[in-house]
Amino acid sequence: MQTHMDHRLAMSALVLGTATRDPVTVDDTAFIDTSFPGFASLMTGLGFPFQ
Secondary structure, three states: OOOOOOHHHHHHHHHHHHHOOOOOOOOOOOOHHHHOOOHHHHHHHOOOOOO
């Protein structure tokens, strides 16, 4: 998914990916930490690998 550097789209897509059979990927995740520090750790801790 192209997020156009929108952290909301990126995080929504990654959370949606937890409920899909096929993997969901986003083009960039670097900016997520700006609005939600620890998001990657949270997702990984829940058992969903973070790209």
